[in-house]
Amino acid sequence: MKRALNFNAGPAALPEAVLAKAEKDMMNYRGIGMGVMELSHRSKEFEEINDHTKNLLRNLLTIPDEYEILFLQGGASLQFSMVPMNLLEEGSTASYVLTGTWSEKALKEAQKVGNAVVAASSKNANYRSIPNTSEIYIPAESSYLHITTNNTIYGTQWHSIPERLQVPLIADMSSDILSRPINISSYGLIYAGAQKNLGLSGVTVVIIHKDLLNSSKPSLPSMLNYQVHAASKSLYNTPPTLSIYFLMLVLQWAEELGGVKKLEQLNKQKAALLYDAIDSSGGFYTGHSEEKSRSLMNVTFTLDNDLLTSAFIHEAEESGFIGLAGHRSVGGCRASIYNAVPLEHVEKLADFINRFRSRN
Structure with a gap:
């Protein structure tokens, strides 16, 4: 079967x-006569999957023992609410750095829970860059600072994070987790929907410092309480078993490939191919993000007019490239080059970008 050249923003390539x-395990997982998605989440087979997946993630990201790993549901969008529900103390403030649509939505949900303010923003410049850390203002009464490490719509990414904070740093890493080494100890809590770099939609990874679990209020509904999920090893209710299994397979693949450092090397190589094609086009293509803030995961660019853009996307689809239309709020084009997108696919796209320019 001919595989598509998949550059979708999410759910994305695997x-x-x-x-x-996974195809081999669908009908008969480890010879037990059932597909993996038919396993009871209380069975020893699934318990092994659950535990092994957490251990793989802990090893790949070098997660210290003082952090709990949770597998939850509801995507990053539910974390927009769970974070303030669990961590925003009464009479305190939650501080948010706005770098795009998803951080805006996170702030909006936090404001439904309590007092949440903008600590810094690049909205006035149409989110073409990440604010300097010196621009961030955190009120003294803040419970935490929230950032979105990669912005899929605008093609920007944090390349240095706020350090030596007096409050926990909370990060939405849905679109760049596992793409590069990170210092977990710099964060109080990290969350990430799996459907971009980790596997299937349906499971959300939360990495939380155990000290922060004490902030969860007993009055919270059980399904929204981090302490409840930690105490039950993410098995308080029926988990997204198939998604967790796929997460395990993706983590095994990453480990066999050479780990996060190898993935970062490949991601830089892939991004350089596309940015070089854009920068050397003499203005035929224009990158949306400022160079210092460019994302290694989502390469966004525009052409001179809508007619050219439509022609580019149409010809790309005819050549087998999928998912290159930009988000409706920005327009233009976007190539999402997450971990699973092979280098050779990006090479083909860079070649197409150059050939399209030559023809037009």
Whole structure:
């Protein structure tokens, strides 16, 4: 079967090796006569999957023992509410750095829970850059500072995070987790929907410092309480078993590939190919993000007019490229080059970008 050249923003490409392994397990997982999605979440087989997946993630990201790993549901969008519900103390403030649509939505949900303010923003410049850390103002009464490390719509990414904070740093890493090494100890809590770099939609990874679990209020509904999920090892209710299994396979694939450092090397190589094609086009293509803030995960660019843009996307689709239309709020084009997008696919796209320019 001919595979598409998949540059979708999410749900996104999966490693072919992962899909091939999953195909074998769909009907008969480890010879037990059932598909993996039929396993009871209380069975020893699924308990092994759950535990092994957490251990893989802990090893790949070098997560210290003082952090709890949770597998939850509801996507990053539910974390927009769970974070302030659990961590925003009464009479305190939550501080948010706005770098795009998703951080805006996170702030909006936090404001439904309590007092939440903008600590810094690049909105006036149409989110073309990440604010300097010196621009961030955190009120003294803040419970935490929230950032979105990669902005899929605008193609920007944090390349240095706020350090030596007096409050916990909370990060939405949905679109760049596992793409590069990070110092987990710099964060109080990290959350990420799986459907971009980790696997299937349906499971959300939360990495939380155990000290912050004490902030969860007993009055919270159980399903919205981090302490409840930590105490039950993410098995308080029926978890998204198939998504957790796929997460395990993706983490195994990443480990076999050479780990996060190898993935970062490949991601830089892939991004350089596309940014070089844009920068050397003599203005035929224009990158949306400022160079110092460019994302290694989502390359966004525009052409001179809507007619050219439509022609580019149409010809790209005819050549097998999928998912290159930009988000409706920005327009233009976007190539999402997450971990699972092979280098050779990006090479083909860079070649297409150059050939389209030559023809037009």
